[in-house]
Amino acid sequence: MTNNHNFEKWSDTMFLKDLVTNPLIEVGEFSYYSGYYDSQEFENGCVRYLWGDPLTRAAFDPVKDMGWHLDKLIIGNYVCIAAGATILMGGNHNHHPDWITVYPFASHVEKSYEPKGDTVIKSDAWIGMNAMIMPGVTIGEGAVIAAGSMVVKDVPPYTIVGGNPARVIKQRFSTEEISMLLELRWFDWTKEQIEAAKDSLMSNNIDALYAHYKKYILN
Numbered sequence: 323m324t325n326n327h328n329f330e331k332w333s334d335t336m337f338l339k340d341l342v343t344n345p346l347i348e349v350g351e352f353s354y355y356s357g358y359y360d361s362q363e364f365e366n367g368c369v370r371y372l373w374g375d376p377l378t379r380a381a382f383d384p385v386k387d388m389g390w391h392l393d394k395l396i397i398g399n400y401v402c403i404a405a406g407a408t409i410l411m412g413g414n415h416n417h418h419p420d421w422i423t424v425y426p427f428a429s430h431v432e433k434s435y436e437p438k439g440d441t442v443i444k445s446d447a448w449i450g451m452n453a454m455i456m457p458g459v460t461i462g463e464g465a466v467i468a469a470g471s472m473v474v475k476d477v478p479p480y481t482i483v484g485g486n487p488a489r490v491i492k493q494r495f496s497t498e499e500i501s502m503l504l505e506l507r508w509f510d511w512t513k514e515q516i517e518a519a520k521d522s523l524m525s526n527n528i529d530a531l532y533a534h535y536k537k538y539i540l541n
């Protein structure tokens with residue numbers, strides 16, 4: 323049995339670059355979706371309420387037709403997204419908690435959409451199963467979103483958050499080590515540079531990776 327993207331087994335992953343056609347989604351290198359347990363497509367299922375997937379693109383254009391300014395989804399390099407994760411887009415899409423009615427009268431649809439700002443998932447973040455990312459959130463480099471979390475606020479780099487609403491569980495490394503990681507930014511290196519550093523990358527020896535960076539990447 324396969325789902326929409328032909329994940330045949332739970333261990334299958336697909337690069338987002340090969341899945342995304344929506345002009346409002348930017349994806350970096352090697353970021354992947356592990357979507358076997360999700361019955362829907364990445365850009366029209368994992369990502370929700372974002373105009374620009376093939377079906378909505380063919381049906382209407384809210385930028386041209388209604389003058390809406392739509393938020394974007396921006397995903398960095400080496401991001402891992404587990405099945406069941408939901409990236410909720412659409413700003414305050416037609417429903418205004420600050421208006422008397424939240425009912426979206428079609429006759430006034432032009433003025434109904436309110437952007438929330440781009441949603442940004444930075445490089446090397448890991449989005450756990452069934453997490454929901456609310457519109458306009460930025461998830462920092464190397465952050466971990468625990469399974470089932472409701473992420474309503476920005477997540478600092480190299481920080482684990484969990485729960486509903488998601489709260490900080492812990493920093494993955496010391497503040498000083500996180501500064502080093504944010505300086506060396508391994509996920510922006512070339513494939514060859516990453517290959518040469520894999521022993522350090524796949525360890526918790528940040529000093530060794532930093533020394534490697536100083537010796538081989540900076541020079």
Ligand SMILES: CC(C)(COP(=O)(O)OP(=O)(O)OC[C@H]1O[C@@H](n2cnc3c(N)ncnc32)[C@H](O)[C@@H]1OP(=O)(O)O)[C@@H](O)C(=O)NCCC(=O)NCCS
Pocket residue numbers: 356404405449450451452466467468469470471482483484485491
């Ligand atoms: C977030 C996560 C990585 C933490 O793992 P860990 O570092 O081994 O953490 P622990 O199990 O020791 O738990 C640490 C704390 O986080 C809490 N926690 C763990 N998972 C949580 C979750 N999903 N939601 C809320 N809190 C969670 C624990 O209760 C514990 O709290 P405490 O310190 O108050 O006791 C892991 O729990 C998780 O959710 N992984 C995602 C798994 C997944 O989605 N896999 C899909 C395939 S890729």
